[in-house]
Amino acid sequence: MIDKRPRTPREAAAFSLFSMQEEGAWSDGALHHYLARAGLAGRDAALAARLTYGTVQNELLLDWYLRQFSSVRLKKIAPRVLACLRMGLYQLILLDKIPAHAAVSETVALVRRYCRANERTTSFVNAVLRRAAQVAEAGALPAPDCPDKESYYALRYSHPEWLVRLWSAQFGLKTAEALCRADNADTPVSVRVNTMKTTPGAARRELEAAGLTVTPHRDFPEILLCTGGDAAALPAFAEGRITVQDAASALAAAVADPQPGDAVLDCCAAPGGKSFVMAERMWGKGSVISCDIYEHKLKRIRAGAARLGLPNIRTTLQDAAAPRADWVGTADVVLCDVPCSGFGIIRKKPEIRYKDPAGLEELPALQAAILQNCARYVRPGGTLVYSTCTILRRENEDVVRAFLEHNADFAAVPWAHPVCGARKDGMATLLPPVHDTDGFFIAKLRRNA
Numbered sequence: 001m002i003d004k005r006p007r008t009p010r011e012a013a014a015f016s017l018f019s020m021q022e023e024g025a026w027s028d029g030a031l032h033h034y035l036a037r038a039g040l041a042g043r044d045a046a047l048a049a050r051l052t053y054g055t056v057q058n059e060l061l062l063d064w065y066l067r068q069f070s071s072v073r074l075k076k077i078a079p080r081v082l083a084c085l086r087m088g089l090y091q092l093i094l095l096d097k098i099p100a101h102a103a104v105s106e107t108v109a110l111v112r113r114y115c116r117a118n119e120r121t122t123s124f125v126n127a128v129l130r131r132a133a134q135v136a137e138a139g140a141l142p143a144p145d146c147p148d149k150e151s152y153y154a155l156r157y158s159h160p161e162w163l164v165r166l167w168s169a170q171f172g173l174k175t176a177e178a179l180c181r182a183d184n185a186d187t188p189v190s191v192r193v194n195t196m197k198t199t200p201g202a203a204r205r206e207l208e209a210a211g212l213t214v215t216p217h218r219d220f221p222e223i224l225l226c227t228g229g230d231a232a233a234l235p236a237f238a239e240g241r242i243t244v245q246d247a248a249s250a251l252a253a254a255v256a257d258p259q260p261g262d263a264v265l266d267c268c269a270a271p272g273g274k275s276f277v278m279a280e281r282m283w284g285k286g287s288v289i290s291c292d293i294y295e296h297k298l299k300r301i302r303a304g305a306a307r308l309g310l311p312n313i314r315t316t317l318q319d320a321a322a323p324r325a326d327w328v329g330t331a332d333v334v335l336c337d338v339p340c341s342g343f344g345i346i347r348k349k350p351e352i353r354y355k356d357p358a359g360l361e362e363l364p365a366l367q368a369a370i371l372q373n374c375a376r377y378v379r380p381g382g383t384l385v386y387s388t389c390t391i392l393r394r395e396n397e398d399v400v401r402a403f404l405e406h407n408a409d410f411a412a413v414p415w416a417h418p419v420c421g422a423r424k425d426g427m428a429t430l431l432p433p434v435h436d437t438d439g440f441f442i443a444k445l446r447r448n449a
């Protein structure tokens with residue numbers, strides 16, 4: 001992390017972008033860190049967040065515009081200078097409340113202070129942004145000329161073209177565009193109410209009294225969608241009455257439907273969101289074994305369970321793809337919330353879209369190996385749930401269908417929930433613009449008794 005203390009929203013946003021480039025930080029983690037370092041809250045924090053997320057969400061489009069105004073090839077521009085240029089251009093052409101002179105002069109000041117820039121570089125940044133401001137002011141911004149709709153949406157919403165084409169083939173062009181648009185929209189923070197400690201109504205009143213605007217999820221009353229403040233900084237969070245969790249994630253655990261007294265195995269559990277839902281639904285009776293392959297992540301599960309007051313969660317370091325003879329046939333419920341490409345949560349972590357697709361090719365094989373191995377832990381008549389936070393068929397339906405083909409002792413179980421209606425084949429793909437949730441996949445299977 002950059003060691004300096006930012007003083008303004010623009011500095012907090014710029015430091016967050018630098019930290020992403022230089023240290024591989026996540027946008028939300030970096031922003032949270034620098035907002036805290038700067039002591040920014042309210043409108044200032046909201047501006048820093050908009051600048052950080054907006055710049056990442058629109059990176060490909062901003063680069064396209066920069067190429068129209070820059071005499072220097074983008075590859076030749078120092079990374080910090082490029083980050084500042086993107087953020088300045090974002091304010092000039094995609095935000096409407098920031099005066100152009102402020103966007104230009106503040107960007108030049110950032111470059112001068114934090115990019116080890118000489119006079120030539122600051123003059124270059126000034127010239128590029130002033131030119132862009134003039135053209136934007138005259139309503140004469142150039143329009144991208146793309147060969148087809150997929151490539152246009154890819155540029156317009158800054159998504160990789162291969163992903164837009166895949167979504168278009170899978171869901172149709174209209175839904176592919178809606179997915180891209182939803183990924184760039186302002187998303188409220190979703191919190192889930194811990195019904196062992198409070199009720200949705202009381203939690204809502206508590207959050208509203210703290211100044212947040214709260215809307216219950218239309219189909220999931222324990223989920224409250226919050227704007228206008230940091231719910232995780234409130235006593236309601238510290239004292240375990242709420243936790244930050246999306247409706248889709250809570251739904252995966254609800255579909256597993258553990259009962260008080262059950263033995264539950266959560267195979268890929270960190271940071272623990274679904275373990276917490278299941279333990280709460282069991283009212284502290286029975287056991288949830290929450291596993292992960294990383295020891296440091298188990299600590300987060302334990303901290304969350306302590307905060308939420310869940311005594312029946314035990315953590316274990318375990319590779320979900322490696323067999324454990326002592327677990328075979330022991331669990332009433334097994335949840336495989338497998339590692340995945342994460343393309344369902346781009347609206348929360350915008351940089352996920354820029355992942356190198358080559359690194360994703362191995363995922364279906366790993367997901368299949370985890371599902372196959374952990375299925376052995378389900379007792380006869382027990383439940384197996386497979387879930388991901390991606391919406392790519394190859395990591396979802398394809399993995400589950402192949403599993404069912406090779407495991408005649410398992411069958412899909414129909415289920416229904418107001419979020420997505422009746423699922424006769426046991427599977428649901430949730431889409432942000434359709435279900436008002438993260439993009440997610442849930443499949444419920446049962447082992448023959």
Ligand SMILES: C[S@@+](CC[C@H](N)C(=O)[O-])C[C@H]1O[C@@H](n2cnc3c(N)ncnc32)[C@H](O)[C@@H]1O
Pocket residue numbers: 249267268269270271272273274275291292293294297318319320321337338339340389
């Ligand atoms: C999608 S996240 C799980 C989210 C979690 N279920 C929740 O609701 O908070 C996937 C998790 O699987 C873990 N993981 C990756 N490979 C694994 C493996 N082979 N065995 C067990 N856990 C693994 C990752 O460390 C990560 O924490």
